[in-house]
Amino acid sequence: DTAVSQTPKYLVTQMGNDKSIKCEQNLGHDTMYWYKQDSKKFLKIMFSYNNKELIINETVPNRFSPKSPDKAHLNLHINSLELGDSAVYFCASSYAVGNTEAFFGQGTRLTVV
Amino acid sequence: TQLLEQSPQFLSIQEGENLTVYCNSSSVFSSLQWYRQEPGEGPVLLVTVVTGGEVKKLKRLTFQFGDARKDSSLHITAAQPGDTGLYLCAGHLYNDYKLSFGAGTTVTVRA
Numbered sequence: 001d002t003a004v005s006q007t008p009k010y011l012v013t014q015m016g017n018d019k020s021i022k023c024e025q026n027l028g029h030d031t032m033y034w035y036k037q038d039s040k041k042f043l044k045i046m047f048s049y050n051n052k053e054l055i056i057n058e059t060v061p062n063r064f065s066p067k068s069p070d071k072a073h074l075n076l077h078i079n080s081l082e083l084g085d086s087a088v089y090f091c092a093s094s095y096a097v098g099n100t101e102a103f104f105g106q107g108t109r110l111t112v113v
Numbered sequence: 114t115q116l117l118e119q120s121p122q123f124l125s126i127q128e129g130e131n132l133t134v135y136c137n138s139s140s141v142f143s144s145l146q147w148y149r150q151e152p153g154e155g156p157v158l159l160v161t162v163v164t165g166g167e168v169k170k171l172k173r174l175t176f177q178f179g180d181a182r183k184d185s186s187l188h189i190t191a192a193q194p195g196d197t198g199l200y201l202c203a204g205h206l207y208n209d210y211k212l213s214f215g216a217g218t219t220v221t222v223r224a
Contacts, residue, residue, distance in 0.1 A: 041150075042214070043156070056210055058210055092155070101158045102146075106155055112218075
């Protein structure tokens with residue numbers, strides 16, 4: 001049973017397109033996150049939701065819009081994709097906000113051509 | 114500038130050797146975590162340290178949290194090829210929801 005699953009694992013698309021990445025966790029956690037890992041492997045938080053409420057919204061272009069239909073799901077929609085959006089996007093969850101372990105999905109490698 | 118600075122960035126050693134990875138900051142953390150990430154996978158938590166001066170051991174891995182809660186180290190004894198991976202430190206500042214990551218140390222253990 002996969003704890004945090006995200007789809008798709010690979011996504012290749014053209015500039016200007018709109019795409020979505022889906023994430024689901026079956027751990028019963030209250031908090032979910034989206035992280036972006038760049039080509040130098042640096043992981044930077046983008047968004048966090050706690051019980052479907054947005055609690056962290058870093059300096060991210062508003063072309064990126066997260067949506068949490070329920071606390072087990074956090075999807076990421078990206079409009080008007082740009083070359084610089086190419087990266088690996090990780091979904092994660094934790095029991096609660098603060099000092100708790102984060103469980104990560106396998107990542108979605110997004111390539112914009 | 115990053116909140117957590119990791120060094121070295123890359124480390125390549127022979128099987129059986131020891132290695133240490135450092136994670137430093139000018140900020141005080143309520144806790145620090147170490148993760149290992151393998152190619153094509155997400156990071157997996159190895160340990161969380163919460164008390165200044167704390168030392169935790171996980172088989173051949175020893176983790177230390179600095180007395181001032183600003184730094185941490187990961188020491189691997191008698192490294193094996195299976196220890197190869199990207200090691201990431203991450204921490205929570207007090208009263209901050211965010212888990213901030215260091216840039217990572219890529220460890221390669223040659224057989």
